Each structure stands twice: as structure tokens, then as C-alpha cells.
Amino acid sequence: MKTSRSLALGLTLLLATCSARAVDANTRISQYGHTVWRIQDGVFSGAPNAIAQTTDGYLWIGTQNGLVRFDGVRFVPWIPPKGKLLSSGIFALLAARDGGLWIGTSANLAHLQNGNLTNYMDGQGRINSIIQGHDGRIWITRSRVHDDKGPLCEVQDTSLRCYGVADGINSPYAGPLAEDSEGSLWFGSASLLTRWSAGSSTVFTPSASKSGEGLSGVQAIVAAPDGSIWSGRDRRGPGLGLQRLVHGVSTPLNPTLHGSALQVSALFLDRQDALWIGTEDQGIYRLRGNKVDRFSSVDGLSSDSVSGFYEDREGNMWVATTEGIDCFRNERVTTFSTRQGLSANLVDSVLAAGDGTIWIGNLGALEYLRGDRLSSIQSKDGLPGQRVTSLLEDHAGRLWVGLEDRLYVYEDGRFDPIRRSNNIAIGTVIAMTEDRETNVWAEVIGSPAKLLRIQGREVREELPAPGMPAATSLAADPKGGIWLGLVDGNLARYRQGRLETFSPGSAAGSQVREMLIRADGSVLGATSSGLIEWKDGRLRTLTNQNGLPCNSLYGLVADNNNALWLYAQCGLVRVADTELREWWNGAKASVKAETFDMFDGARPWSAAFQPHGSRSPDGRLWFANENVVQMIDPSHLETNSLPPPVHIEQIVADRKNYSPTDQVRLPALTRDLEIDYTALSFVVPGKVRFRYKLEGRDRDWQDPMTRRQAFYSDLPPGTYQFRIIACNNDGVWNEEGAILDFSIAPMWYQMAWFRIFCFAFVMLIGWILHRIRVWQVSMAIGVRFDERLAERTRMARELHDTFLQTIQGSKFVVDDGLEEPLNTEKMHRALRQVSGWLEQAITEGRAALNSLRSSTTLKNELGPALRQVAESGVVPEGMTISASVIGDAQELHPIVRDELYRIGHEAILNAKAHSHGSYLEIGLTYGHDLTLHVRDNGVGIDPSYAMSGREGHHGLQGMRERAARIQGRLTILSSAESGTDISVIVPGSVSFLHPGTGIFSRIRHLYRRAIRNHDPL
Structure with missing residues (x-):
């Protein structure tokens, strides 16, 4: 006897719970048909009542304590403009086709458009429903009114036109509101259902109705496209609960759904014409054709008390309950677990x-799914064991079943055992395959592990380890023999008694969990180190370096289009056949892979036994993960083709918020800038990706992945344009995106005029420096010209005063001797005189040539050079010469050194030749300045010569000119009693190449002099 259960296969939904109740964030509850995600947010201080989505993509939630805006990630409480307060309780919302949002509160109606809020009938009743008719008119129903204008009202410009008794409406209040295909309005009040059109009304009263107070009675109305009307009441009983009217006549419901047993609180007809039924205490029912699905708090719904439904632009179904907001969406990967009727969550x-x-190998049952009915074979039904291991269908359609440590063939409702010759148990079968000779091969774990060949339900051959290496997976080779995926990560082929082993290299050591043999003879293997492929004797490994999203693979199967599906650690991965072929042939270094992850319902894990994955004849792919069974239908994968609306929500500059208006002006010296943006796709908000670019700063598009903020620091002043684009969960991009223009003001020193001024100032300074340099160069050239001219003048004087005069005198003597050529005595006297004068000319010429040479050969030997001048040549008899150097000799400027030498040379020669003194003193002092003294005790200089020199002689004048050239001060003191004292003082800044100036130089000079004289400072 088999146990069977019916499964609602038509529902594949995701339930995302965003509630204010105390639940754990990201708690996941698995079940067949949908997966529940709870996301604790805590923004709902009151229960949600209504949901709407405006044309800009935002989702609005009306709660007991205000309005909340949701972008898929963040809940933001909406704050009314100042002076336009709304009542805190919001009971109805309508997103109009013009982009506006109509808000019905406990006291008034309001309209929000482009940030502007308009209030209607303030303090005149609670708004219960808001709809927009086919003709665009806005209709509302109200209750708790304090006037007799009527419960049904139409918005006309900035006022309301209400309809009451005079218009055929006898009820003082109205609740749910709907418009049918003919344009008639339907509304409920107490237990009455009213159809109203053009001043006439028809009331439909259930046979067993009992009027109540308030809004008890009709709670929901839906008008179907076929003209039928669905109504729901909050009371159970005959004629109550859920009803359907066709042409005003109540009709029977689906036999599997007992409408009179429901306390209906909300109704909604989705775009697939499925009816969603919200109840007071039984959760949700979904009626689609003849199938009924139910969801309750046991399935992860935030509460069994439902207050409203809403379907957004992407087809997500939002449910408001007393505890929060739930979202249903189509899920691509379907999960089968105990919630769908499996006997246990231990699927191997x-x-x-x-x-x-x-066929599903489970703990305690062999289960099978046919159509939408799940059946189970357990021990009471003849299952000869508890744990089902490996499964195989042979060429005859028989099912081979591994059960604990035995192997059976299931046929015609019986389990026939496969025995060994000694009747000993075969062992635990972990993998099976059938070769083209109809041999069934079974890999058995035990001590030792072995490979069995079975023919005719008898074990014909046993190949134990280590001769036959241990394997984790088996697959038949279409050319004969079998392939083994080994425990050590290698591939092996066993054919006609011969074993060949192929190593994948880097993937070795990672056991081959499952294999797939393709039509061209290539072998694919799923390992924990990537996908290995063997073909034509070559073995390669595809990893995350080649485009796989992750390396750890649990199973693999090909779909009807030969695309490869990998059951991987990161999800269910699809790789097109062309991608694999191009990678194998070397045309591409990586492959493009599509991943279906946890957001799509994938929960991959490695099953214990083969097969891990399988493809049914209808193209659906099935995977076991050691807990549940998962299924994906590649031919019916719905894609989200709607690009998400993109919005820039705010700018935060230095912790101050700015609204993203057309032109945002930020203050000067703005340092930290944050731009918050969002994209409104609610299918899988966690998969929404962004790209942004700040023109003027970013050269390329930035890829923040799922982050919804952009950060910049220290932007210079200027005008910027920020562009943001986004894609939805299926990679459909909104290339238009959103654009924000903003500017950062400059400080005064960052303004253009200041920069121009600085540029002009720099140019002026540069021009001045250039002119100074030109002047310096011209002055230097002039000085050099003056030096050359002075030197030429000096040489002319020296040649004229000495050498040329001597030559001229010699000529006169020769001429005089030639007048009497026969006068021998006169001729001899003239020749002797000429000889002496020529000797004098030679001496004077040599002196002139020496004056052209440098004064010294070494830079600091001015003192010794002057001493040498004094002691060389003819020293007058009785004259004593002394020379001294005071201070540390310093490096002198060559010009100063030469000129001072020549001045000293002239003074010394004059003293030796004309002073007739008994001593000559030469002193050279290195101090703050450079001083030269030449003293004698001779007869002195005639006062008439001291100032201008002797007529026809240029010695004193040349000394003055040389002193002036080096900025020296020449002083001549002379008297007949004391002799002559000639001194030259040259400033240190001119004399020394490395002068020491300032007070520290003077202190250093005094200190050295004190040390030298052994005197204190």
C-alpha cells in the first residue's frame, strides 16, 4: 500500500517578510513552493493597512501611525510639509495614473503630487477605499461621517461631490469599493453589497445575513474581467464568507474551497486572474482555476490576519497583515521538503x-512524484530497508535501488534482491551505471571498497581496491566500458579489463562527485576544485579563474539545449555549450556563467549518493542536496524585463543634508560628500547593481556593486554632473538612469579674479627679475669692458713711461753718435750709453710682462708674494725689510688679489727706490676687511706729488685707480720726519670668496685674535 499526497505544483513564490515584530533578521524557512525571508526593520510603529506603488517606482505603505516609503532596502517615514498635517491613521492608498498618490486617513483625504500635499474634506470622516475609474475619475468611500452628504464621493478639481439618499444610496457609510467592466461601482456596507450607477442602485443581501455595527459585513470586493463580482464577508456561515456573483446571481465556488467557512478580510485579482483571499485568522488562500493554495504563519507569513493586497509593476504580490508586510514573487528554483509532503528532509x-x-531516495521511504501527486513507499508498503542510497534506471525501465547494505530491483511493485554467490550482503551502494552491454556496475563502500559488475541480476565480477581505485561516481562510456570519478580527484576509464587513469593536475585531491558523458565522448566531472573536462586524451580544469563564480561543485546535468547546469556552492550555475566549447578550443580564456543563488531559491549542497542531479523528459532539472529536492525548469524561466527606475535621494555634504533639486549649490570648502541613490526593483533588491560616474572627476564608470552611496572627498570648487545607472536582478540596465547637477562654491582665493591677479603678479615679478638680471648682465659686461680699457690704459702708460722712453732715448744717443762716425771716442761713449739703456729697457719690458701675469700661483699666498717682491732685486744698503700676516689667510677673489698685489708691488718698489729709509715694513691683515700697509722711515713724498703724482709718471695714479676698482680705500700719509705710510682697506664682502658677515663673524674674529694674543675677549 502506497501513501500519496497531492501537491500544489502551480505556486512558486518567494515570501519576504518586512515586519515590525521582534523576529531575527534574515531568518530563512524552507518549504516547497516558496521560501520565506524575514527582514526585521522596526519602522512600523503601527500595523500596515494599505500598499500602493507610484509611477516613479516607490512603494508606499499606509499604517496606523503614518505613511512609509520603501525602495526595496530602506523604509523611510514620510513627513508631511509644514502646516499640512495628515491624520496619523492611513487606511487607503491609490497610486493614480498621473503619478500622484491619494491618501485616505481616519479624518480626511489628501493628494500628494510632486512633493505638494492637498487636503480634502478635513475632519469629515474616515476614508475606507480609493479607486480610479476606467475614465480616470477618482472615487472614494467613507464612514464615521458627521454630515448627510452620502458615503460615496467623487473628486472634482479641489472639492468632493458626494452621493447619498437622493442618489439612490441609502447606507450612511461604505467600505470596500470596486468598478466592474460596465463602469458600475460596487461597494459594501454592513452585510449589504450595493451596485450603483448614474443615480440608481441595486442591493444584494445574502440569505443568512445579520447586520452588524461599524464595518462588519462586506470587507472586500473584486470585479473580474468576465463581469463576475467576488465579495468577502468577515463572518462564516451559509451565504457568508466568500461569494461570487454572476449577473447578480450567487454561483458555486471551487469544490475544494469552502467559501462559507472563511472570514474574508481582503480580496485581490492578480494579472494572471488568480484570486488572492485574505482572511481574519486563516492566512491566505490563492484560487487559480481549480487549484487552491494556502499560506499561513506556519509557512512563514507574518500573521494569519490579512488586511490587504497589492501587485507591483514587476508582478510581486505584497500582503499587509496585522504584523507586517509580506512579499510573494515567482521563484525560479522550487524546493520539495516535508512541507510539500516528503516523509523526511534527508534526501540522498x-x-x-x-x-x-x-524518484527520490529519502530516509525511511522511496518516494516518487508523478504530475502533482507525491507518493511514498515505506516499510509498511514493502520497502526492505530504511535508508535509500543510490538509484538507477536500466535499459528496460527497471529501477535499481540501493537500500542500506543491499541492492534491489524494483519492478511490478516488488523489490527483488541482487545477491552475491556466497549470499553475503553486497554493501552500501553509492553509485551505479549501465554500460552498452547492459552490465550494471555498482560502486560499493566497505572494507575494502570495490566495483561490482552485475549481469542478469547476479554479481559476475568483483574488483576490490587497491587494484581498482575507490570511486565516488560512475558513468557509462558510449563506446564501451565505464568511467570512474575517483576519490583522489582523478578520472579513470575501465574497458575490457584495462584501467587507464587521467590526472587533472591542480584539481587532483578533490574527489569527483559526479560525471557527465557528452555525445562527443568528452567527460565532465564536478569536483571541489572546479569543473574538469577530458577529451581526446587531454584533461583541463575550469575554475573561478576562468569565469566560474565558485569552484566547489556538487553535481552537474545538461538541459535540452546542451547547456551545462552546475549545482555549486554559490548556487545553481548555467554555462552555455558554446561557451564551454570556445573555452576548450582556446578561443576564450573564460566563460560567461549565469548564477541562480539563494535569492532565486537555490540551496545547493552535496548529496550522499548518485545521482545528485537528473533531467526529466519535460526538460526540468532535479537536484538532491542531502536534505531536500530542488527543481528548475530552464524552458520556463521568467525574466524581469523591466529596467528599474533610478533615483538620487539626497546629498550629504559635511553631515548636512541637501535635497537633490535641479541645481544643488554646496558651500565653499566642502570636504566630505555623500550621494545616496536607489533603484526600484522589488523582485530581488539584493541583486540590483549600480554604476556611477562624476563628470569632471571620474574618468570611467565606477562599479559599487550593490552599494547605494557614492563618496567623494576634497572636491575642488566647480560644477559637476553625477550620473547613476542600475540593473535589475536579471541584468536589465536602465541606461538613462538619473542625473544630478551640483556645484561647489569657491573661496575668495579660489575665484577666477584672484587667480588672474596671482598670475599677473607672478608675471610682473618675473618681468622685474628678468629686467634686474638683464641689468646685472649689462653691468657685468660693462665692468669687463672697463677692466679691459683700464688695463690697456695702464699698459699704455707703463710702456710710454718706461720702455718706450728708454727706446726713444737710445735712438737719440745713436743718432748723436752717427753724426761723427769717425770720432771713435764719441762712438764708444754712445754705444756704452745705448747698451745701458737697452739693459734698462729689457728690465722694464720684463716688468711690464710680469704685471700681466697673475700675482700669485696659490690663492692664499698674497703675503709671501709681497715679501718676495720686497726682498728681490736691489735692496738699498742699510735698509731692513719686515713682512707680517695678521689673521687666518682666507680665499681671495682673484681680481682683488691681483690688484692688491700690484698696489703693494708699486708701493714697495717706490720705497726701495726713493725713500732712502733704513727700514721697510709690509703688513697684511685678514679681519672683517682686508688691509695692506707699506711703511718706511724715509724722506717721504713731496706733497705736490702725493695727490696727483709726478708729471709724466702714473704710479700713484695707477695705485688709486686699482684701489677704486676693488672698492678699496687708499690712504697715503707722508712727512719728511716720519716717512711714508701707504694703506689699502678692501671690504671683506668684496675681498673674500666666502665672507663671514654679521655679529657672529665679528665675535669669531675677536675670539681668534684674543687666542692669538693670549688676551681675554
């Missing part, structure tokens, strides 16, 4: 048979 293998049956 799954096999899709040729007849479409899905």
Missing part, C-alpha cells in the same frame, strides 16, 4: 525516469 539521491516519474 534523485532520479528522473524515462516515463516522467521523479
Whole structure:
């Protein structure tokens, strides 16, 4: 006897719970048909009542304590403009086709458009429903009114036109409101259902109705496209609960749904014409054709008390309950677990048979799925064991089942055992395959592990380890023999008694969990180190370096289009066949892979036994993950083709918020800038990706992935344009995106006029420096010209005063001697005189040539050079010469050194030749300045010569000119009693190449003099 259960296969939904109740963030509850995500946010201080999505993509939630805006990630409480307060309780919302949001509160109606809020009928009743008719008119229903204008009102410009008794409406209040295909309005009040059109009304009263107070009675109305009307009441009983009217006549419901047993609180008809039924205490029912699905708090719904539904632009169904907001969406990967009827969540293998049956190896049961009915074979039904291991369908359609440590063939409702010759248990079968000779091969774990060949339900051959290496997976080779995925990560081929082993290199050591043999003979293997492929004797490994999102693979199967599906650690991965072929041939270094992850319902893990993955004849792919079974249908994957609206929400500059208006002007010296943006896709908000670019700063698009803020620091003043684009969960990009223009003001020193001024000032300074340099160069050239001219003048004087005069005198003597050539005595006297004068000329010429040479050969030997001048040549008899150097000799400027030498040379020669003194003193002092003294005790200089020199002689004048050239001060003191004292003082800044100036130089000079004289300072 088999146990069977019916499954609602039509519902594949995701339930995302965003509630204010105390739940753990990101708690995941698995079940067949949908996956529940709870996201604690805590922004709902009151229960949500209504949901709407405006044309800009934002989702609005009306709660007991205000209005909340949601972008898929963040809940932002909406604050009314100052002076336009709304009542805190919001019970109805309508997103109009013009982009405006109509808000119904406990006291008034309001309209929000482009940030402007308009209030209607303030303090005149609670707004219960708001709809927009086919003709665009806005209708509302109200209750708790304090006037007799009527419960049904139409918005006309900035006022309301209400309809009451005079218009055929006898009820003082109205609740739910709907418009049918003919333009008639339907509304409920107490237990009455009213149809109203053009001043006439028809009331439909259930046979077993009892009027109540307030809004008890009709709670929800839906008008179907076929003209039928669905109504729901909050009371159970005959004629109550859920009803359907066709042409005003109540009609029977789906036999599996007992409408009279429901306390209906909300109704909604989605775009697939499925009816969603919210109840007071039983959660949600979904009626689609003849199928009924139910979701309650047991399935992860935030509460069993439902207050409203809303379907957004992407087809997500939002549910408001007393505890929060839930979101249903189509889920790509379907999960089968105990919630869908499995006997246990310990699934070790799954096999899709040729007849479409899905066999599931579970703990305590062999289960199978046919159509939408799940059946289970347990021990009470003849299952000869508890744990089902590996599964195999042979060429005849028979099912081979590994059960604990035995192997059976299931056929015609019986389990026939496969025995060994000695009748000993085969062992735990972990993998099986059938070769083209119809041999069934089974890998058995034990001590030792072994490979069995079974023919005719008898074990014909046993190949134990280590002769046959231990394997984790088996696959038949279409050319004969079998392939083994080994424990050590290698591939092996066993054919006609011969074993060949192939190593994948870097992937070695990672066991081959499952293999796939393709039609061209290539072998694919799923390992924990990537996908290995063997073809034509070559073995390569595809890893995350080649485009795989992750390396750890649990199973693999090909779909009807030969695309490869990998059950991987990071999700379910699809790789197109062309991508694999191009990678294998070397045309591409990496492959493009599409990943279906946890947001799509994938929960990959490694199953214990083969097969881990299987493909059914209808193209659906099935995977076992050691806990549950998962399924994906590649041919019916819905894609989200709607690009998400992109919005820039705010700018935060130095912790101050700015609204993203057309032109945001930020203050000067703005340092830290944050731009918050969002993209409104609610299918999988966690998969929404962004790219942004700040024109003027970013050269390329920045890829923040899912981050919803851009950060900049120290932007210079200027005008900027920020562009942001985004894609939805399926990679559909909104290339238009959003644009924000903003500017940063400059400080005064960052303004253009200041920069121009600085540029002009720098140019002026540069021009002045250039002119100074030109002047310096011209002065230096002039000085050099003056020096050359002075030197030529000096040489002319010296040649004229000495050498040329002597030559001229010699000529006169020769001429005089030639007048009497026969006068021998006169001729001899003239020749002797000429000889003496020529000797004098030679001496004077040599002196002139020496004056052209440098004064010294070494830079600091001015003193010794002057001493040498004094002691050389003819020293007058009785004259004593002394020379001294005071201070540390310093490096002199060559010009100063030469000129001072020549001045000293002239003074010394004059003293030796004309002073007739008994001593000559030469002193050279290195101090702050450079001083030269030449003293004698001779007869002195005639006062008439001291100032201008002797007529026809240029010695004293030349000394003055030389002193002036080096900025020296020449002093001549002379008297007949004391002799002559000639001194020259040259400033240190001119004399020395490295002068020491300032007070520290003077202190150093005094200190050295004191040390030298052994005197204190």
C-alpha cells in the first residue's frame, strides 16, 4: 500500500517578510513552493493597512501611525510639509495614473503630487477605499461621517461631490469599493453589497445575513474581467464568507474551497486572474482555476490576519497583515521538503525516469512524484530497508535501488534482491551505471571498497581496491566500458579489463562527485576544485579563474539545449555549450556563467549518493542536496524585463543634508560628500547593481556593486554632473538612469579674479627679475669692458713711461753718435750709453710682462708674494725689510688679489727706490676687511706729488685707480720726519670668496685674535 499526497505544483513564490515584530533578521524557512525571508526593520510603529506603488517606482505603505516609503532596502517615514498635517491613521492608498498618490486617513483625504500635499474634506470622516475609474475619475468611500452628504464621493478639481439618499444610496457609510467592466461601482456596507450607477442602485443581501455595527459585513470586493463580482464577508456561515456573483446571481465556488467557512478580510485579482483571499485568522488562500493554495504563519507569513493586497509593476504580490508586510514573487528554483509532503528532509539521491516519474531516495521511504501527486513507499508498503542510497534506471525501465547494505530491483511493485554467490550482503551502494552491454556496475563502500559488475541480476565480477581505485561516481562510456570519478580527484576509464587513469593536475585531491558523458565522448566531472573536462586524451580544469563564480561543485546535468547546469556552492550555475566549447578550443580564456543563488531559491549542497542531479523528459532539472529536492525548469524561466527606475535621494555634504533639486549649490570648502541613490526593483533588491560616474572627476564608470552611496572627498570648487545607472536582478540596465547637477562654491582665493591677479603678479615679478638680471648682465659686461680699457690704459702708460722712453732715448744717443762716425771716442761713449739703456729697457719690458701675469700661483699666498717682491732685486744698503700676516689667510677673489698685489708691488718698489729709509715694513691683515700697509722711515713724498703724482709718471695714479676698482680705500700719509705710510682697506664682502658677515663673524674674529694674543675677549 502506497501513501500519496497531492501537491500544489502551480505556486512558486518567494515570501519576504518586512515586519515590525521582534523576529531575527534574515531568518530563512524552507518549504516547497516558496521560501520565506524575514527582514526585521522596526519602522512600523503601527500595523500596515494599505500598499500602493507610484509611477516613479516607490512603494508606499499606509499604517496606523503614518505613511512609509520603501525602495526595496530602506523604509523611510514620510513627513508631511509644514502646516499640512495628515491624520496619523492611513487606511487607503491609490497610486493614480498621473503619478500622484491619494491618501485616505481616519479624518480626511489628501493628494500628494510632486512633493505638494492637498487636503480634502478635513475632519469629515474616515476614508475606507480609493479607486480610479476606467475614465480616470477618482472615487472614494467613507464612514464615521458627521454630515448627510452620502458615503460615496467623487473628486472634482479641489472639492468632493458626494452621493447619498437622493442618489439612490441609502447606507450612511461604505467600505470596500470596486468598478466592474460596465463602469458600475460596487461597494459594501454592513452585510449589504450595493451596485450603483448614474443615480440608481441595486442591493444584494445574502440569505443568512445579520447586520452588524461599524464595518462588519462586506470587507472586500473584486470585479473580474468576465463581469463576475467576488465579495468577502468577515463572518462564516451559509451565504457568508466568500461569494461570487454572476449577473447578480450567487454561483458555486471551487469544490475544494469552502467559501462559507472563511472570514474574508481582503480580496485581490492578480494579472494572471488568480484570486488572492485574505482572511481574519486563516492566512491566505490563492484560487487559480481549480487549484487552491494556502499560506499561513506556519509557512512563514507574518500573521494569519490579512488586511490587504497589492501587485507591483514587476508582478510581486505584497500582503499587509496585522504584523507586517509580506512579499510573494515567482521563484525560479522550487524546493520539495516535508512541507510539500516528503516523509523526511534527508534526501540522498534523485532520479528522473524515462516515463516522467521523479524518484527520490529519502530516509525511511522511496518516494516518487508523478504530475502533482507525491507518493511514498515505506516499510509498511514493502520497502526492505530504511535508508535509500543510490538509484538507477536500466535499459528496460527497471529501477535499481540501493537500500542500506543491499541492492534491489524494483519492478511490478516488488523489490527483488541482487545477491552475491556466497549470499553475503553486497554493501552500501553509492553509485551505479549501465554500460552498452547492459552490465550494471555498482560502486560499493566497505572494507575494502570495490566495483561490482552485475549481469542478469547476479554479481559476475568483483574488483576490490587497491587494484581498482575507490570511486565516488560512475558513468557509462558510449563506446564501451565505464568511467570512474575517483576519490583522489582523478578520472579513470575501465574497458575490457584495462584501467587507464587521467590526472587533472591542480584539481587532483578533490574527489569527483559526479560525471557527465557528452555525445562527443568528452567527460565532465564536478569536483571541489572546479569543473574538469577530458577529451581526446587531454584533461583541463575550469575554475573561478576562468569565469566560474565558485569552484566547489556538487553535481552537474545538461538541459535540452546542451547547456551545462552546475549545482555549486554559490548556487545553481548555467554555462552555455558554446561557451564551454570556445573555452576548450582556446578561443576564450573564460566563460560567461549565469548564477541562480539563494535569492532565486537555490540551496545547493552535496548529496550522499548518485545521482545528485537528473533531467526529466519535460526538460526540468532535479537536484538532491542531502536534505531536500530542488527543481528548475530552464524552458520556463521568467525574466524581469523591466529596467528599474533610478533615483538620487539626497546629498550629504559635511553631515548636512541637501535635497537633490535641479541645481544643488554646496558651500565653499566642502570636504566630505555623500550621494545616496536607489533603484526600484522589488523582485530581488539584493541583486540590483549600480554604476556611477562624476563628470569632471571620474574618468570611467565606477562599479559599487550593490552599494547605494557614492563618496567623494576634497572636491575642488566647480560644477559637476553625477550620473547613476542600475540593473535589475536579471541584468536589465536602465541606461538613462538619473542625473544630478551640483556645484561647489569657491573661496575668495579660489575665484577666477584672484587667480588672474596671482598670475599677473607672478608675471610682473618675473618681468622685474628678468629686467634686474638683464641689468646685472649689462653691468657685468660693462665692468669687463672697463677692466679691459683700464688695463690697456695702464699698459699704455707703463710702456710710454718706461720702455718706450728708454727706446726713444737710445735712438737719440745713436743718432748723436752717427753724426761723427769717425770720432771713435764719441762712438764708444754712445754705444756704452745705448747698451745701458737697452739693459734698462729689457728690465722694464720684463716688468711690464710680469704685471700681466697673475700675482700669485696659490690663492692664499698674497703675503709671501709681497715679501718676495720686497726682498728681490736691489735692496738699498742699510735698509731692513719686515713682512707680517695678521689673521687666518682666507680665499681671495682673484681680481682683488691681483690688484692688491700690484698696489703693494708699486708701493714697495717706490720705497726701495726713493725713500732712502733704513727700514721697510709690509703688513697684511685678514679681519672683517682686508688691509695692506707699506711703511718706511724715509724722506717721504713731496706733497705736490702725493695727490696727483709726478708729471709724466702714473704710479700713484695707477695705485688709486686699482684701489677704486676693488672698492678699496687708499690712504697715503707722508712727512719728511716720519716717512711714508701707504694703506689699502678692501671690504671683506668684496675681498673674500666666502665672507663671514654679521655679529657672529665679528665675535669669531675677536675670539681668534684674543687666542692669538693670549688676551681675554
